[in-house]
Amino acid sequence: MAIREAACDLINYINRSPSPYHAVAEAIQILKKVGYQRLDETADWNLAPGGMYYLTRNASTLIAFALGEKFTPGNGCQLIGAHTDSPCLRVKQRSKHASVGYGLVKCECYGGGIWATWFDRDLKLAGKVIVRGKDNKLTSRLAHIDRPILHVPTLAIHLDRSVNEAFKFNKEEQLIPVLRMVEKELEGEKKVTGVEKQQQPFTKHHDSKLIGLLSDHLGCQGDDIVGFDLCLADSMPAGLAGLDEEFLMAPRQDNLVNAWAGTEALAKHSPAGSSTAAVLCLYDHEEVGSQSAHGAGTQLTNLVLERICGNNTGLLAKCISKSFLLSADQVHAVHPNYVSKHEANFQPAINGGVTMKHNSNQRYATTAMGAAQLRELARRNEIPLQEVMVRNDSPCGSTIGPIISAKTALRTVDLGCPQLSMHSIREMGGAKDPYHAVSLYKAFYEQFAAIDAETCDENCDGASTFI
Ligand SMILES: [Zn+2]
Numbered sequence: 299m300a301i302r303e304a305a306c307d308l309i310n311y312i313n314r315s316p317s318p319y320h321a322v323a324e325a326i327q328i329l330k331k332v333g334y335q336r337l338d339e340t341a342d343w344n345l346a347p348g349g350m351y352y353l354t355r356n357a358s359t360l361i362a363f364a365l366g367e368k369f370t371p372g373n374g375c376q377l378i379g380a381h382t383d384s385p386c387l388r389v390k391q392r393s394k395h396a397s398v399g400y401g402l403v404k405c406e407c408y409g410g411g412i413w414a415t416w417f418d419r420d421l422k423l424a425g426k427v428i429v430r431g432k433d434n435k436l437t438s439r440l441a442h443i444d445r446p447i448l449h450v451p452t453l454a455i456h457l458d459r460s461v462n463e464a465f466k467f468n469k470e471e472q473l474i475p476v477l478r479m480v481e482k483e484l485e486g487e488k489k490v491t492g493v494e495k496q497q498q499p500f501t502k503h504h505d506s507k508l509i510g511l512l513s514d515h516l517g518c519q520g521d522d523i524v525g526f527d528l529c530l531a532d533s534m535p536a537g538l539a540g541l542d543e544e545f546l547m548a549p550r551q552d553n554l555v556n557a558w559a560g561t562e563a564l565a566k567h568s569p570a571g572s573s574t575a576a577v578l579c580l581y582d583h584e585e586v587g588s589q590s591a592h593g594a595g596t597q598l599t600n601l602v603l604e605r606i607c608g609n610n611t612g613l614l615a616k617c618i619s620k621s622f623l624l625s626a627d628q629v630h631a632v633h634p635n636y637v638s639k640h641e642a643n644f645q646p647a648i649n650g651g652v653t654m655k656h657n658s659n660q661r662y663a664t665t666a667m668g669a670a671q672l673r674e675l676a677r678r679n680e681i682p683l684q685e686v687m688v689r690n691d692s693p694c695g696s697t698i699g700p701i702i703s704a705k706t707a708l709r710t711v712d713l714g715c716p717q718l719s720m721h722s723i724r725e726m727g728g729a730k731d732p733y734h735a736v737s738l739y740k741a742f743y744e745q746f747a748a749i750d751a752e753t754c755d756e757n758c759d760g761a762s763t764f765i
Contacts, residue, residue, distance in 0.1 A: 304562075304733035305546060309536045311558045312548045316424035316531035318358035318382035318582045319440055321554055325561040325580060326352060329362055332565045343605055348569050353602070357426060357438055358382055358582035359592035361602050362564060366572025372613040374620025375603065376746050377577040377708065378563065378739055379594065379698050380556035380627065381584035384549070385411030385721050387475070387530040389423070392503035401480040401505050403448060405530060407469055409585030414465050415723040420446030421475055422533040428525035429518050436524065439516050446533040447511070448475035475530065477505060500524050532723050544649060546727040553584065555715050556626035559732060563739035574620075575606060576743040584627070584698055594698035599706055622750065623708040624672075624742055625663060625699030626735070629653040629686055631716030631728075644686045646716040649728035651682030652738050655697075655712040662712035663699035667754075672711050672742075675749055679741045682734055684716065 315321040326334075329352055337343055337353045345351065347369045352362035359382065363375070387405035395402040407413060424442040431437055450473055455461055467473060490498065501509045501523055513520040536548030548554075557580050564578045583593035590596065600614075603621075607613040632645035646653040654669060655662040669685075676683035688694040699712035715735055717727035 301730050301733040304736055305538060305729045307562070308555065308558050308732040309538070309546070309548065312536045312550060312554050314442075315550070315554055316422065316442060317426070317527075317529040319426045319527075320424060320442065321382040321557055322354055322358055322360045322580060323440060325360055325362075325557065326354070328561050328565050334362055334364075345606065350569065355592040355596070355598060356582060357440075359596075359598070360580040361577065361598065362561075363575050363577040363602070363606065364564065364567060364569040364572075365575050365606070366569045368571070368573035369569075369575055370573075371606070371608040371610065372616040373574050374617055374622070374747060374750075375575040375577045375606070376743050377579060377599075377621060377623040378556075378560040378742065379579040379581065379623055379625045379702055380560050381553045381582070381588075381594070381698060382557055382580050383409065383582050383585050384552060384554070385409030385585050387411075387416060387421075387473070388425075389504075389526070389528040389530070391500075393508070394504050395474060396480055399479055399481065400476050401478045401507070402474045403477050403505065403508065404474055407473070408529070410721055412719075412722045413469060413473055414467075416473065416530075417450045417452045417467075419449070419723055420533045421448040421450075421530045422446060423448065423528055424531055425526060425528035427512055427516060427523055427528070429516060430522045430524050439518075441512055441515055441526075441528070443511060443515060444533070448477055448530060450475045477508060534724070538729050540729075544729050546729050546732070547724060548727070549724055551715075551717050551725040551727045552628035552720050553626075553714070555628060555717075555727065555732060555735065559715075559735035559739055560626055562736045563743055566736070566740050567743040572744075572747075574747045577602075579702075581698060588698055588701045594701045595705060597705070599702060603706070618707050620750075621708055622668070622671075622746060623663075623699070623702060623706075623710040624739065625697060625702060625710055625712045626652075626714050626739070627697040627699075627712070628714045628720060628727075629655060629716045630695075630720060631718050633718055639689070639692065641687050641689045641692075646684045646686050648716050648718070648726075649730040650684050650716065651731065651734040652713050653684040653686050653716050655699075655714070656685065656687045657694055659694070660700050661694045661696040663703040663710035664712050665709065668709055668711040671746070671749055671753055672713070674753060675741055675746060676738060678745070678749070679737065681738045681741060683738070 334350045348367040350364045390404045393404045509520045539547045581594040583590045588594040703710040715731040
């Protein structure tokens with residue numbers, strides 16, 4: 299895969315993935331093309347060596363795995379974890395709102411976004427809609443209204459001369475996107491309050507034209523819509539930029555870069571000749587702490603590993619002790635205008651490759667041995683690998699690595715691609731790093747078991763040697 303081809307594939311993935319649900323659906327498309335089969339969690343699994351499988355939770359979390367052709371239960375796994383969610387505005391469960399002739403859509407702030415960047419953007423809408431069918435069955439449908447229908451206007455500088463010193467706004471009252479002009483029709487509606495309001499059907503709590511747009515899009519009746527989880531997103535497509543097109547300008551690079559690179563690496567990995575399992579875990583809810591049934595704090599990872607090991611506690615423990623997790627999430631590249639914010643010995647460069655994260659306070663789960671082994675993997679494959687630590691006087695982010703490793707006892711390295719403007723509506727990354735990431739993650743799936751067996755002695759971080 300050429301460097302530019304990788305960047306373009308990622309751009310397509312990001313453009314088609316404005317919500318966690320779409321990120322999972324697109325990853326499934328990539329995996330299905332190479333033969334991955336869906337597993338039903340409610341049924342028995344008849345897993346076969348050489349088999350390639352996936353399952354989802356809430357349609358926003360995906361676990362996929364390929365069992366090596368020589369895999370037997372109790373052997374180890376190489377896991378890559380990433381997340382599918384990003385900070386965004388989400389339509390409130392009751393969103394109808396009108397003000398001085400405008401119809402607006404009340405939204406909830408999801409995660410720690412730089413909300414100022416959501417002003418004066420042409421916003422689109424995407425996510426999951428729950429539709430009731432004729433047989434009363436509830437179906438989860440994906441919706442992607444791929445055109446600018448919403449906009450949060452700023453207040454003119456003439457009405458706020460202090461705006462360039464401090465752009466302040468109230469997230470409840472001033473971050474409400476405009477949908478349309480309503481010519482007083484919504485405002486003129488009979489005011490329904492109290493118990494009567496509580497008992498109104500779901501659709502009555504939203505602008506009728508918004509419901510009409512969704513039902514037309516999905517080919518259902520408006521009244522069939524009985525629930526949704528809808529994200530707002532910038533309608534401007536992702537693309538390459540910079541004088542030599544060395545930059546990737548795209549929303550949600552945190553963390554669709556790694557969700558995509560992990561999926562590509564798994565799709566390109568062949569279970570032929572392997573005696574271990576390659577596992578990909580794409581979790582929802584990282585941006586709000588990962589503590590949910592389908593966040594990285596879920597038991598789902600353990601449950602899946604248990605089933606890979608045949609529900610045998612002894613075999614699961616053996617498997618875990620031989621396994622290794624790459625927790626892949628984006629990294630702050632050194633910022634040209636804020637160099638002093640970065641530890642002088644660690645200044646991750648855009649296009650300098652995947653960056654390994656260290657923090658002895660366990661904001662990242664990388665260990666000394668894991669780091670040494672990963673350096674060896676990168677060295678053998680001539681793949682660039684950068685490293686980062688934060689300044690002692692700087693706050694440090696965290697990610698899914700410490701959460702999963704605490705929950706599962708997996709040896710873990712935290713890493714990711716460097717980028718700027720993290721959590722802005724539009725982020726800035728490198729056009730070459732997606733290629734570097736796929737190369738490293740594929741090498742991890744294919745070679746890490748051998749490197750682990752070769753480099754670990756019997757005291758290797760408490761884990762026995764690989765098989
Ligand atoms: Zn992230």
